[in-house]
Amino acid sequence: MSHVYEAAQWRQYEVKWHDPHREIEPLEREIVVVDGALATLVQAGILPRGDYDRAKMLAHRSAVRDNFDIPWTAISPRMQRLLYAINAIAQPQVMVAVGIFCGNTFISNAGAAIGPGACYQAQRMVGLEIRAKEADRARRNVLTIDHDRLAEIIAADGIPWLRDVTDPIGLLYLDADGPSGSGKSIYLHMLQAALHALRPGSLVLAHNSVNAARTMHDYLAYVRDSANFRSSANMVVDDQGLEVSLR
Numbered sequence: 262m263s264h265v266y267e268a269a270q271w272r273q274y275e276v277k278w279h280d281p282h283r284e285i286e287p288l289e290r291e292i293v294v295v296d297g298a299l300a301t302l303v304q305a306g307i308l309p310r311g312d313y314d315r316a317k318m319l320a321h322r323s324a325v326r327d328n329f330d331i332p333w334t335a336i337s338p339r340m341q342r343l344l345y346a347i348n349a350i351a352q353p354q355v356m357v358a359v360g361i362f363c364g365n366t367f368i369s370n371a372g373a374a375i376g377p378g379a380c381y382q383a384q385r386m387v388g389l390e391i392r393a394k395e396a397d398r399a400r401r402n403v404l405t406i407d408h409d410r411l412a413e414i415i416a417a418d419g420i421p422w423l424r425d426v427t428d429p430i431g432l433l434y435l436d437a438d439g440p441s442g443s444g445k446s447i448y449l450h451m452l453q454a455a456l457h458a459l460r461p462g463s464l465v466l467a468h469n470s471v472n473a474a475r476t477m478h479d480y481l482a483y484v485r486d487s488a489n490f491r492s493s494a495n496m497v498v499d500d501q502g503l504e505v506s507l508r
């Protein structure tokens with residue numbers, strides 16, 4: 262079953278790629294938008310509840326702002342809050358993020374279990390990035406707040422890594438760009454490589470469900486088919502979007 266949450270006037274809420282910490286709207290508005298997205302995920306049966314610790318979310322945000330080297334990012338404050346909240350509510354024991362660039366997307370997910378925003382104990386938090394230099398930057402960034410050394414930042418191609426993984430994955434976050442213009446069409450290959458590690462109740466999050474909907478069409482058709490996933494919802498909180506799917 263497929264669902265959609267569209268924030269009012271989301272087209273006017275544009276990601277500031279080179280100024281990720283700038284406040285785009287009042288905090289109260291951001292919270293209302295994300296609460297609406299979480300309510301849709303609850304209605305869709307994807308999350309059990311919609312509440313999370315907002316003070317911890319802000320502690321997470323401050324730590325990232327103060328410590329991370331982020332040359333650019335497509336993660337807006339709304340998306341950062343939504344990713345943090347989904348992880349804080351679902352509390353996956355094993356979270357795997359693929360295509361993490363400088364680590365901002367990784368920590369937006371892992372921040373629910375790592376650093377000052379931590380609200381639960383996880384077993385394994387893995388970030389995969391194919392470009393070694395960016396994986397190094399991501400590792401440096403994450404280490405500034407990961408005092409317990411929980412995160413594993415690995416310089417590797419996500420597809421063979423996912424094919425070989427033996428741990429069950431509670432939450433898989435997809436954000437890799439395929440080679441030579443193929444863009445987000447790589448998501449379906451990544452998902453298929455990971456299927457054996459997903460269990461009933463696992464979540465799969467795919468960034469860019471709005472701006473890359475065309476190159477992701479095969480992925481979106483797959484996760485929205487109830488023969489493959491129990492429920493799937495398109496979170497149109499900004500001009501990038503996030504597809505959230507429950508196995």
Ligand SMILES: C[S@@+](CC[C@H](N)C(=O)[O-])C[C@H]1O[C@@H](n2cnc3c(N)ncnc32)[C@H](O)[C@@H]1O
Nearest residue numbers: 334335336360362390391392418419436437438
């Ligand atoms: C568009 S960036 C993601 C940026 C992210 N949305 C942000 O705002 O920080 C995609 C990343 O995926 C990485 N990537 C591409 N193919 C990959 C693969 N097969 N495995 C792991 N990472 C990959 C790229 O090197 C790039 O850093």
